[in-house]
Amino acid sequence: MAEQARFDQMGYYDPEKLVRVDTTLPSTGWMDTPVAIRPGTYIYPVKPKHLEYLGMPFARQWAPADPDWKLPPNWKEIILDGIRERLDRFRSFKLFMDICVRCGACADKCHFFIGGGDPKNMPVLRAELIRSIYRRDFTVAGKLLGRMAGARELTPEVVKEWFYYFFQCTECRRCSVFCPYGIDTAEITMIGRELLNLLGIGINWILEPVANCYRTGNHLGIQPHGLKDTLEFFAEDIETVTGVKVNVPINKKGADILFVTPSGDFLADPGTFTCMGYLMLFHELGLNYTWSTYASEGGNFGLFTSHETMKRLNAKIYAEAKRLGVKWIMGGECGHMWRVLHQYMDTMNGPADFLEVPVSPITGTRFEHARSTKMIHIVEFTADLIKHGKLKLDPSKNDRIKVTFHDSCNPARAMGILEEPRYVIKSVCNHFHEMPANTIREKTFCCGGGAGLGTDENMEMRLRGGLPRGNAVKHVRDAFGVNHLAAMCAIDRATLAPVCEFWAPGVRVTGIHELVANALIMKGQTERTLNLRQEPLGEEAGETAHE
Amino acid sequence: MIISALAVVALLGVVYAGVHVWGMHVLFGIVVPYVAILLFAYGLIKRVMGWASSPVPFCIPTTCGQQKSLSWIESSYFDNPHTTVGVVGRMLLEVLCFRSLFRNVQTQVRDGRVAHGSDEWLWIGALAFHWCFLVIVIRHLRFLTEPVPFFVSFLEQVDGFFQVGLPVFLASGFIMLGAVTYLFARRLFSPRIRYISLPADYFPLFLIMGIACSGILLRHLVRTDVVTVKEIALGLVTLHPAGSGLLAKAHWLFFVHLTFVSVLIAYFPTSKLMHMAGVLLSPTRNLANNSRMVRHVNPWNYPVKVHTYEEYEDEFRDKMKDAGLPVEKE
Numbered sequence A: 001m002a003e004q005a006r007f008d009q010m011g012y013y014d015p016e017k018l019v020r021v022d023t024t025l026p027s028t029g030w031m032d033t034p035v036a037i038r039p040g041t042y043i044y045p046v047k048p049k050h051l052e053y054l055g056m057p058f059a060r061q062w063a064p065a066d067p068d069w070k071l072p073p074n075w076k077e078i079i080l081d082g083i084r085e086r087l088d089r090f091r092s093f094k095l096f097m098d099i100c101v102r103c104g105a106c107a108d109k110c111h112f113f114i115g116g117g118d119p120k121n122m123p124v125l126r127a128e129l130i131r132s133i134y135r136r137d138f139t140v141a142g143k144l145l146g147r148m149a150g151a152r153e154l155t156p157e158v159v160k161e162w163f164y165y166f167f168q169c170t171e172c173r174r175c176s177v178f179c180p181y182g183i184d185t186a187e188i189t190m191i192g193r194e195l196l197n198l199l200g201i202g203i204n205w206i207l208e209p210v211a212n213c214y215r216t217g218n219h220l221g222i223q224p225h226g227l228k229d230t231l232e233f234f235a236e237d238i239e240t241v242t243g244v245k246v247n248v249p250i251n252k253k254g255a256d257i258l259f260v261t262p263s264g265d266f267l268a269d270p271g272t273f274t275c276m277g278y279l280m281l282f283h284e285l286g287l288n289y290t291w292s293t294y295a296s297e298g299g300n301f302g303l304f305t306s307h308e309t310m311k312r313l314n315a316k317i318y319a320e321a322k323r324l325g326v327k328w329i330m331g332g333e334c335g336h337m338w339r340v341l342h343q344y345m346d347t348m349n350g351p352a353d354f355l356e357v358p359v360s361p362i363t364g365t366r367f368e369h370a371r372s373t374k375m376i377h378i379v380e381f382t383a384d385l386i387k388h389g390k391l392k393l394d395p396s397k398n399d400r401i402k403v404t405f406h407d408s409c410n411p412a413r414a415m416g417i418l419e420e421p422r423y424v425i426k427s428v429c430n431h432f433h434e435m436p437a438n439t440i441r442e443k444t445f446c447c448g449g450g451a452g453l454g455t456d457e458n459m460e461m462r463l464r465g466g467l468p469r470g471n472a473v474k475h476v477r478d479a480f481g482v483n484h485l486a487a488m489c490a491i492d493r494a495t496l497a498p499v500c501e502f503w504a505p506g507v508r509v510t511g512i513h514e515l516v517a518n519a520l521i522m523k524g525q526t527e528r529t530l531n532l533r534q535e536p537l538g539e540e541a542g543e544t545a546h547e
Numbered sequence B: 001m002i003i004s005a006l007a008v009v010a011l012l013g014v015v016y017a018g019v020h021v022w023g024m025h026v027l028f029g030i031v032v033p034y035v036a037i038l039l040f041a042y043g044l045i046k047r048v049m050g051w052a053s054s055p056v057p058f059c060i061p062t063t064c065g066q067q068k069s070l071s072w073i074e075s076s077y078f079d080n081p082h083t084t085v086g087v088v089g090r091m092l093l094e095v096l097c098f099r100s101l102f103r104n105v106q107t108q109v110r111d112g113r114v115a116h117g118s119d120e121w122l123w124i125g126a127l128a129f130h131w132c133f134l135v136i137v138i139r140h141l142r143f144l145t146e147p148v149p150f151f152v153s154f155l156e157q158v159d160g161f162f163q164v165g166l167p168v169f170l171a172s173g174f175i176m177l178g179a180v181t182y183l184f185a186r187r188l189f190s191p192r193i194r195y196i197s198l199p200a201d202y203f204p205l206f207l208i209m210g211i212a213c214s215g216i217l218l219r220h221l222v223r224t225d226v227v228t229v230k231e232i233a234l235g236l237v238t239l240h241p242a243g244s245g246l247l248a249k250a251h252w253l254f255f256v257h258l259t260f261v262s263v264l265i266a267y268f269p270t271s272k273l274m275h276m277a278g279v280l281l282s283p284t285r286n287l288a289n290n291s292r293m294v295r296h297v298n299p300w301n302y303p304v305k306v307h308t309y310e311e312y313e314d315e316f317r318d319k320m321k322d323a324g325l326p327v328e329k330e
């Protein structure tokens, strides 16, 4: 297969070769080393129509390989004004520009540096790409001492470098855990991308979903009737497997709960099985809830674009909750979605004073920790159900599965939901094994494709970035026979599948509620012989299934 | 790096010549320290006020442990604090124990494997350096106060635990010199760290080495007259600077020491040394992870253009009706 494969296909790469990471540093200093943009490691630029639809500036045709990126005539002024404005708006940015001591503690914490070896993928240098401009134009030392103080001039080359390296950061925040001052390179990347967007420089893999989401309510551009078809199709599959006909409430006024999940769960396996899991769980509980077509996206690629875009997309969730008159909101299994919901939503589009503090109608638990946003994570909800013994579960149904759990970056480092998923998994699976301590919880490694980088033309970087995670998976596969990796993130479910196939073949990716649903004993179900993937369920530990 | 080293050596030369050859005691003994203090105070206040003048629009702590959620799940009180007490604890751990640096692991790909090894050396080196620096600063209060507060004398006794020689050997100075040398060697010999280092990263290291060496020499080799030094120092603090007669009695190396310190504190506010103050303001560390419990307010939260439900339904109404989905307007 290798001879046919292109750089945007996994088969093009050889794990034996890719694992030999070249860590030799360039002989020139980083300021004198121009960026080399090569296929497999960058993402195609945004198509003009998406920028136009969103009302974002400087829509034009350009290509990263072109020498001339057709920057607007006053591009320099735009960037410098943009920096100034953001220094005034974000203490984080201002502070992080000033206090880095270049101790290097963050250097080998970034999966792209570990798996790629490019020094500008050390978080510290990624930040220096902007810091050097900041110093020259905004600090006395930089103005006086120039390069001695780490300052350099803003040139079109710098813009290219920003494009390349700010779209080689998955905003995973791992570096921030280890930095003695909490410098969060993700924050700097976010600002860097905002600045690039001011010049009309963005990537299609982010801005097309953003435009779709703005128009249709979800990243994939699924229109209302399409979403209904999709969910009903899932219901049919569920009936095939369980004999139970689940109901699919959509845009239902008077429901108690609005449920929002990343749209990846509607389209791409294995996320679809997790989505079926939600449907089964809610049906079994007889929950008075609803899906929405207008707010049919929990994810928010605006987070990867600008704070303003994030707010524009996120606004739909509260607006829809208000229109439908629900009491509170529940969110599905997603990573960056939860960064937005947990750390930004209430501030941006709240206060949600028209909603009530979430209370589980089944257990009566009041979710006090969400008393202001009024939105809880489905895994919090399910963990509470299981703790109160409200679900009939048969974990042996998952006995073919030896599972490990991948903490997704944002839920781990921008929220801290660590125990709930483990509790749920252990309640529905008999075989659970943790990956090594340095690769889980707050130290978890990114899938390599977060923050809008999970597209095929970026395959080399994704596989390189996925190496630390993939290697940890391989470790538990070899040590314990792990054959499934559970993740509560739609991007993970899409990107970890190739990462596992490449670095740890034989390990499949699953969502948590897929596992829950397989173990769930439903009222009126027929004898369950198939799992949601319509493969045989049960005890006999068959050999690892392949997709 | 060479430039930074030369700068420090040049400084040494200037002070030596200035004091020992040209007799400019007043300049280096009075003017330079005062100017440095003023620059330090002005720069420090300006920088910190500058940071403080930018708001913290979002609640963005980096969470390093279990969140506070369900009652039966124990939350990580300091690594993922949800209360003010927790945040204070987290900050104290950060400032006093360098909590985050303690997490340090070394990760590299070796023989087709991603290897993680714990790496506490940076943590140990940094901790030793900063704590000894603090001890030394407090010890120096002995020259600046009369009577000397009890904790200063006490600290000095502890510091002089190893009763070697006379005057008593004070451990802190030597440990600090060792630690700062380690931090320098790390920058020099780790190719990766050298690659990210700027001249501005070497300069304070050399300066501090200079301070430590001159200080140790003054105490153990040159044995400058402590009473004179104290009189000069007290004069500076009480704004009654010593006359040139008294100044001339001190050894020239004392002026080198004093000038190095002056340059360090004058340089402080314009440099990365501001991390000392900055760490306290870091939004990923000093905020409680309670953003779903309490609404965090953004002072510049401006309205944005959104795609309303009405606009959405207008575009898709027919399709929605065909699919049997409820609509607002028929």
Ligand code: SF4
Pocket (backbone or CB within 6 Å): A099, A100, A101, A102, A103, A104, A105, A106, A107, A123, A124, A178, A179, A180, A181, A182, A183
């Ligand atoms: S760990 Fe923090 S202070 Fe050290 S180099 Fe990285 S960003 Fe800078």
Ligand code: SF4
Pocket (backbone or CB within 6 Å): A109, A110, A111, A112, A121, A122, A123, A126, A168, A169, A170, A171, A172, A173, A174, A175, A176, A185, A186, A189
């Ligand atoms: S946020 Fe993640 S991807 Fe970005 S620099 Fe830090 S460790 Fe690397």
